[in-house]
Amino acid sequence: MGLPRAGKTVVFNALSRAKVPVATYSAASSEPNLAVVKVPDARLTALAEMYQPKKVTPAEVRYVDVAGLMQGMGNDSQAAQLIGQMRNSDELLIVIRGFTNESVAHPLGSVDPERDVEILSTELLLADLAVVEKRLDRLEKEVQLGKGLEAERKQREQELQSLQAIHAALADGKPARSVKLDAAEEKTLRGYGLLTQKPWLILLNTDDNGADQHLIGRLRGRWEEEGTSVVAIAGRLEMDLAELSPEEAAEFLAAWDVAELALDRVIQLSYRLLDLISFFTVGEDEVRAWTLPRGANAVDAAAAIHTSIAKAFIRAEVIRYDELLESGSLANARKRGLLRSEGRTYIMRDGDVAHFLHNA
Ligand SMILES: Nc1nc2c(ncn2[C@@H]2O[C@H](COP(=O)(O)OP(=O)(O)OP(=O)(O)O)[C@@H](O)[C@H]2O)c(=O)[nH]1
Numbered sequence: 551m552g553l554p555r556a557g558k559t560v561v562f563n564a565l566s567r568a569k570v571p572v573a574t575y576s577a578a579s580s581e582p583n584l585a586v587v588k589v590p591d592a593r594l595t596a597l598a599e600m601y602q603p604k605k606v607t608p609a610e611v612r613y614v615d616v617a618g619l620m621q622g623m624g625n626d627s628q629a630a631q632l633i634g635q636m637r638n639s640d641e642l643l644i645v646i647r648g649f650t651n652e653s654v655a656h657p658l659g660s661v662d663p664e665r666d667v668e669i670l671s672t673e674l675l676l677a678d679l680a681v682v683e684k685r686l687d688r689l690e691k692e693v694q695l696g697k698g699l700e701a702e703r704k705q706r707e708q709e710l711q712s713l714q715a716i717h718a719a720l721a722d723g724k725p726a727r728s729v730k731l732d733a734a735e736e737k738t739l740r741g742y743g744l745l746t747q748k749p750w751l752i753l754l755n756t757d758d759n760g761a762d763q764h765l766i767g768r769l770r771g772r773w774e775e776e777g778t779s780v781v782a783i784a785g786r787l788e789m790d791l792a793e794l795s796p797e798e799a800a801e802f803l804a805a806w807d808v809a810e811l812a813l814d815r816v817i818q819l820s821y822r823l824l825d826l827i828s829f830f831t832v833g834e835d836e837v838r839a840w841t842l843p844r845g846a847n848a849v850d851a852a853a854a855i856h857t858s859i860a861k862a863f864i865r866a867e868v869i870r871y872d873e874l875l876e877s878g879s880l881a882n883a884r885k886r887g888l889l890r891s892e893g894r895t896y897i898m899r900d901g902d903v904a905h906f907l908h909n910a
């Protein structure tokens with residue numbers, strides 16, 4: 551998301567290696583563009599080299615490229631549709647215009663990335679405030695009436711308290727995610743899809759010659775905290791490079807004196823901000839990365855592969871991917887005692903290679 555003509559579609563094309571037409575003029579269509587992007591992962595590549603499997607399956611991130619958000623867009627139907635599309639996401643990738651381009655007018659007349667993040671942040675806070683106030687109104691009445699069973703009343707009171715805390719934060723200009731909630735409260739509130747509860751990746755879309763490091767420093771100072779990251783990408787350059795073969799792209803990078811594309815880092819960052827971990831399964835048929843929320847246990851991991859494996863779970867054989875690489879094979883790792891046998895409650899760690907024994 552971002553202001554009109556910030557280069558959202560350009561960044562989307564770069565990330566997804568897609569070729570959605572880019573408008574020189576604001577042509578905000580209400581149909582979002584969708585792309586599924588494979589997450590680059592050096593660990594998966596190394597495991598694939600070891601196993602030479604028929605198939606390598608990386609983790610995926612789904613990107614949605616939406617229309618521009620205008621300041622004070624208010625309640626018209628286009629704004630409502632846009633906000634709705636954002637509410638359904640797990641994370642917001644906020645594209646900020648950092649490039650100068652005489653032929654593309656900035657909707658506010660000048661290029662000023664710090665101002666633009668403030669404006670967008672305010673719009674997102676206001677959108678959340680509207681949702682929270684509406685819900686608070688109803689909830690307060692319901693709590694007063696005190697209908698229902700004891701458990702229901704308790705739950706409503708709990709929700710009221712959480713919402714009041716979030717309301718106070720929002721009114722104070724702070725995101726909903728700044729309010730610490732326990733897991734149960736967070737789950738209840740997640741249903742509202744609050745935009746300031748989601749992690750944000752603030753992406754400065756720069757000129758071809760890269761980012762002003764002072765500006766990046768100031769943006770990081772102002773915005774970086776748990777659940778928010780700032781990163782720069784030369785959107786148009788990377789979109790053009792993403793269309794070339796790897797060899798041609800390497801030549802270009804050398805000519806432009808650019809060390810590497812930001813693209814892969816952006817994809818990895820957008821994955822990591824969600825507090826997900828990857829575990830791997832290996833074999834001659836397939837080497838694959840699987841995605842889990844941090845804190846998931848061995849049965850959750852089995853369920854990610856198939857519910858029948860989780861149901862018939864006996865135990866998991868687990869090894870860290872670097873230990874497996876060092877050992878050269880699972881058989882060697884077993885001989886060296888590195889292959890651990892773990893039960894249902896084992897908490898999966900990022901980079902585990904797992905094999906599940908089951909009686910399904
Ligand atoms: N020079 C330069 N121009 C860019 C860059 N990124 C985008 N543009 C130009 O800015 C214009 C708008 O880019 P889009 O990607 O369509 O912007 P958008 O945010 O998707 O715009 P809307 O969807 O209309 O809100 C296009 O003419 C792009 O070529 C960039 O990094 N450098």
Ligand SMILES: [Mg+2]
Pocket residue numbers: 558559560615616617
């Ligand atoms: Mg666009």
